[in-house]
């Protein structure tokens with residue numbers, strides 16, 4: 009291995025320091041903005057509390073491509089080998105190190121002749137048939153689909169759908185269709201919201217579409233563990249399994265969100281308050297109601313203060329287990345839009361976190377577009393913010 013003098017000099021103080029106080033390394037942030045990470049190049053940001061002298065200390069003898077001296081943003085950009093990177097992360101004055109990335113100007117894709125539901129996500133007014141989205145399209149993100157499985161070989165998944173785990177039987181396929189339909193709205197090449205996300209099947213429902221509470225909890229638990237082993241730029245999960253209120257289901261959903269996964273859940277199709285359903289009533293989940301092509305609330309959609317956002321959920325054209333397509337309705341389909349939108353936004357905006365995502369979606373949503381919204385429920389329709 010090639011070790012430069014510069015990196016040895018930089019490593020030395022950190023080793024001495026480490027002997028005294030166990031070091032807490034500054035976080036290394038992956039490049040997330042549109043574009044590719046540039047191998048071996050980093051942006052080092054100092055803490056605001058760091059004295060001016062800290063800049064020279066951190067810089068050492070590294071050859072900086074840029075030096076940032078603004079009061080609110082002190083640091084530098086430089087090529088760093090692994091040892092230097094580690095040494096810099098150990099400096100107490102360093103707030104974080106981020107991978108440098110090749111930045112491409114946002115390229116908006118206009119998908120013409122798009123199904124109404126995709127077009128609705130990128131237009132503040134109804135009637136459009138163009139779906140506008142950034143070309144990053146959720147690439148690098150991982151979407152978990154807790155459902156009946158996925159027909160991973162479907163041509164519209166272009167090899168992006170994989171098997172995660174099967175918690176109901178030994179048949180690693182979707183014998184029902186529901187999971188494949190949900191996966192299609194999230195990430196099918198033509199019919200999906202986030203056309204480049206990776207789709208991971210977590211089978212918790214059998215071919216009759218039935219499962220158990222314990223099985224669904226096991227599925228959420230599996231995702232909470234599994235995502236820690238993957239290198240994705242964002243993690244989202246879709247759970248449209250409706251049931252009456254269950255403390256255990258709500259707690260499992262909460263734990264999944266707290267582990268760092270954005271979780272969209274269906275409000276349910278009982279025309280009742282979501283407070284009586286799980287996991288729809290878990291506040292940390294992003295709870296989704298269904299809207300129609302004429303911008304009314306679907307008559308069966310649940311409602312209430314715990315409903316976060318509406319998304320299209322009627323006559324949704326999506327992938328089906330015959331390798332073709334099918335048209336379905338319900339809050340499950342609406343949920344899949346929010347899962348896909350989550351993957352899309354985590355890729356397109358590097359400052360977003362899984363935790364803050366639902367609130368951000370509410371902030372950029374189209375307001376007061378829907379009729380028939382019950383009193384006490386937010387009149388917010390999902391929007392992808394392509395023009396922000």
Ligand SMILES: *[C@@H]1O[C@H](CO)[C@@H](O)[C@H](O)[C@H]1NC(C)=O
Nearest residue numbers: 115116117118119138140395
């Ligand atoms: C897509 O539509 C937007 C808005 O009309 C426009 O600014 C952009 O140039 C279009 N992009 C392409 C590639 O046609």
Ligand SMILES: *[C@@H]1O[C@H](CO)[C@@H](O)[C@H](O)[C@H]1NC(C)=O
Nearest residue numbers: 213214215216217218219220
């Ligand atoms: C699916 O699960 C339900 C409930 O556990 C069960 O009643 C049903 O027989 C199962 N169906 C199949 C095809 O295994």
Ligand SMILES: *[C@@H]1O[C@H](CO)[C@@H](O)[C@H](O)[C@H]1NC(C)=O
Nearest residue numbers: 154246247248249340341343
């Ligand atoms: C994902 O969303 C679809 C649509 O709501 C739903 O049918 C499915 O059950 C959801 N999966 C999970 C695990 O919630």
Ligand SMILES: *[C@@H]1O[C@H](CO)[C@@H](O)[C@H](O)[C@H]1NC(C)=O
Nearest residue numbers: 357358359360361368393396
């Ligand atoms: C990215 O997300 C942040 C919130 O984390 C928001 O303030 C900002 O406006 C977003 N940027 C764009 C370009 O949408």
Ligand SMILES: [Ca+2]
Nearest residue numbers: 291292293294
């Ligand atoms: Ca919520």
